[in-house]
Amino acid sequence: MNELQKATPVAAAGTPTVSTLQRMKEIASVIEAGSLSNDVRRISRAVRLTIALRGHLIPQDVSMFLSFALPASSDAYSCLSALLPKKHGMVVDVTASESQNSIKHGLPEIEIYCYLLVLIVFIDQKKYDQAKACANASIARLKNLNSGTVDVLASRLYIYYSYVYELTNTLAEIRGNLLGLYRTATLHRDELGQETLLNLLLHNYLHYNLYDQAEKLRSKAPRFEAQSNQQFCRYLFYLGKIRTIQLKYTDAKESLFHAAQKAPTSALGFRIQCNKWAIMVRLLLGEIPERTVFVQQGMKNALTPYFELTNTVRVGDLEMFRSVADKFETTFRADRTYNLLVRLRHNVIRSGLRNISISYSRISLSDVAKKLRLDSMDPVADAESIVAKATRDGAIDATIDHANGWMVSRRRADVYSTNEPQLEFKSRIAYCLNMHNEAIKAMRFHPNSHKDRVEKLHDRHQQEEQDKRMAEEDDGDF
Amino acid sequence: MDPKLTEVNQMFARFKAALARNDLNTCEILLSQLKVQLTKFPSLPPLFQQTPNAVEELKLARDIYEHAVVLSVKLEDQDAFERDFCQLKPYYMDTCGIIPPSPEEYPILGLNLLRLLVQNRIAEFHTELELLPVKALEHPCIKHAVEFEQSFMEGAYNRVLSARQAVPHETYVYFMDLLAKTIRDEIAGCSEKGYDSLSISDAKQMLMFNSDQELHQYITEEHPEWEIKNGFVFFQKAKESQPCKEIPSLQLINQTLSYARELERIV
Numbered sequence: 214m215n216e217l218q219k220a221t222p223v224a225a226a227g228t229p230t231v232s233t234l235q236r237m238k239e240i241a242s243v244i245e246a247g248s249l250s251n252d253v254r255r256i257s258r259a260v261r262l263t264i265a266l267r268g269h270l271i272p273q274d275v276s277m278f279l280s281f282a283l284p285a286s287s288d289a290y291s292c293l294s295a296l297l298p299k300k301h302g303m304v305v306d307v308t309a310s311e312s313q314n315s316i317k318h319g320l321p322e323i324e325i326y327c328y329l330l331v332l333i334v335f336i337d338q339k340k341y342d343q344a345k346a347c348a349n350a351s352i353a354r355l356k357n358l359n360s361g362t363v364d365v366l367a368s369r370l371y372i373y374y375s376y377v378y379e380l381t382n383t384l385a386e387i388r389g390n391l392l393g394l395y396r397t398a399t400l401h402r403d404e405l406g407q408e409t410l411l412n413l414l415l416h417n418y419l420h421y422n423l424y425d426q427a428e429k430l431r432s433k434a435p436r437f438e439a440q441s442n443q444q445f446c447r448y449l450f451y452l453g454k455i456r457t458i459q460l461k462y463t464d465a466k467e468s469l470f471h472a473a474q475k476a477p478t479s480a481l482g483f484r485i486q487c488n489k490w491a492i493m494v495r496l497l498l499g500e501i502p503e504r505t506v507f508v509q510q511g512m513k514n515a516l517t518p519y520f521e522l523t524n525t526v527r528v529g530d531l532e533m534f535r536s537v538a539d540k541f542e543t544t545f546r547a548d549r550t551y552n553l554l555v556r557l558r559h560n561v562i563r564s565g566l567r568n569i570s571i572s573y574s575r576i577s578l579s580d581v582a583k584k585l586r587l588d589s590m591d592p593v594a595d596a597e598s599i600v601a602k603a604t605r606d607g608a609i610d611a612t613i614d615h616a617n618g619w620m621v622s623r624r625r626a627d628v629y630s631t632n633e634p635q636l637e638f639k640s641r642i643a644y645c646l647n648m649h650n651e652a653i654k655a656m657r658f659h660p661n662s663h664k665d666r667v668e669k670l671h672d673r674h675q676q677e678e679q680d681k682r683m684a685e686e687d688d689g690d691f
Numbered sequence: 692m693d694p695k696l697t698e699v700n701q702m703f704a705r706f707k708a709a710l711a712r713n714d715l716n717t718c719e720i721l722l723s724q725l726k727v728q729l730t731k732f733p734s735l736p737p738l739f740q741q742t743p744n745a746v747e748e749l750k751l752a753r754d755i756y757e758h759a760v761v762l763s764v765k766l767e768d769q770d771a772f773e774r775d776f777c778q779l780k781p782y783y784m785d786t787c788g789i790i791p792p793s794p795e796e797y798p799i800l801g802l803n804l805l806r807l808l809v810q811n812r813i814a815e816f817h818t819e820l821e822l823l824p825v826k827a828l829e830h831p832c833i834k835h836a837v838e839f840e841q842s843f844m845e846g847a848y849n850r851v852l853s854a855r856q857a858v859p860h861e862t863y864v865y866f867m868d869l870l871a872k873t874i875r876d877e878i879a880g881c882s883e884k885g886y887d888s889l890s891i892s893d894a895k896q897m898l899m900f901n902s903d904q905e906l907h908q909y910i911t912e913e914h915p916e917w918e919i920k921n922g923f924v925f926f927q928k929a930k931e932s933q934p935c936k937e938i939p940s941l942q943l944i945n946q947t948l949s950y951a952r953e954l955e956r957i958v
Binding site: 425459460546558594598613614649 | 956
């Protein structure tokens, strides 16, 4: 950050566009330093600075930057400047720029960085065809490169590549390319690239509802320590979605919770999606999410349909369920949770039945059918079989008297005398211990700090020895 | 037209005739020959090359596989059904732009859903359901399968039985019969938990038997613990007495040891 602060006062005298250009040049010098010293973290920092700059980028600045950073003879320069609009006679502060720093021309990282910049500019300006052309060119260029420092920029490039195709609704086209890139990344042992590409592929499959293929890919992909927190969150989210569709609700709940927790607080849209799916999974498991889930910062409006849905499931009223489902159908279809909604009907009936069995010691089956608002040809027989099944599944504790046509509930034994509190405590303790262990693993110490401590300890020992000796001598004097 | 194409067309016509008169052996032989012939066309999946005859070849291949699926239902061979359906799926999924949709598409998709239910592969049932576009759910065949699954999950078995009467397509009858046995077992299981006792006539009605004799036979074979007395079927009498709960000692020991280990780790 020091370099930036030194640079901006110098350029403050010029027009605002110059300071953006200055910033870009600073970033380029950071990249250059990073690539020369093979320091991946500097490159990541450069990428972060670029994203911060994103709001101020305009094509003219970028073309000026290109002429500065790339040698005029390279393919990259000719390709990219052909795509960008030509500058209209700008006042360029040439002297200031030349005196600042000199970029070593021809570094691959700088080239890829230029591709990235141009791509971002096109996406922000909604010029999708040119963005596609730029993305394709960059992917072709990346095939020949292989170094750790390029990989960070490359993974960003892949993300935008996929994004461009998604914006133009042609995601299926690049599936083959993504698979090829994934193969290459695995061969090059580029872990960040592998992670990013796996997530992009899963996103691609899930976009078209191809849950089967997504699961096949995910189960065969090699797993390793997560390189990037954001990619890990995304992976957990996709995993949660796949598990939900496959009816493995407990696994899905865990994944979705982790994803929502690990996500950075600024990623509001992502967290909203995670929460929506997490709520559906909890409803399907038979739990009712608490009210606090729905009133989280910034999510209240988006989660309103889900709130009403939770209410109907809690009350157990089929009529209300049907009306809520119809009212918010478009929202649910847009979130692709409509099929999950259909599965919830069963849960609504169960919770209604549970309420009835707790409140009545004996109730006729026709009344049960009326309360549950079952609409079918023979509601009494329906109610009878539903009650029988619920009893078998352990949801309620009742017996049916077929001859008289009523249902008798048995009083449930005291819960505390069973194993249930212990199991609940066990899961909570396991969760806290997990959190503790993960926090310890995530702590990062400065690599030289322990040397300081040892030295301090050594000094202290010496000091103590000296004091002891002096005390003895004093004693001796006395 | 291409000579190969005409030859395949003729063989297919013979196949359809044999299927119509239920000559299943000839059908099987002709089908294997047809499949070998189909490998000679490069325009079919997985190659999907753009040959001039691509459209007719694709339509023909799709027809052949659809009839193969129907044949496997008649032969009551579920593995063959699965194989043929897997080969048919790319035609439905990927050829949307090239050839017009087939009228048999939804009945066959519904049939596949039903097959997954029979084999109790509920996860795959739901995965397949996700792939269907919204308007597919309006079609009676698909709707039938979906409602069937819902009634089955809820436990409204009488609705299941009525669905059996209202099959949308004659090929569905085979799977419905298979399901009848599963449903009967389910009903028996639910009844034994839900009722203390049932009269013989009620039990007969619920388990879908036509005579007392069949009921007796079923009980002696599957559920010997049920007692039949005075025209009533008594389910397990010993439901009331709860045996004293054992302490799951091994589990407790494991748990406590793991807590001790974790506590040690906290520095």
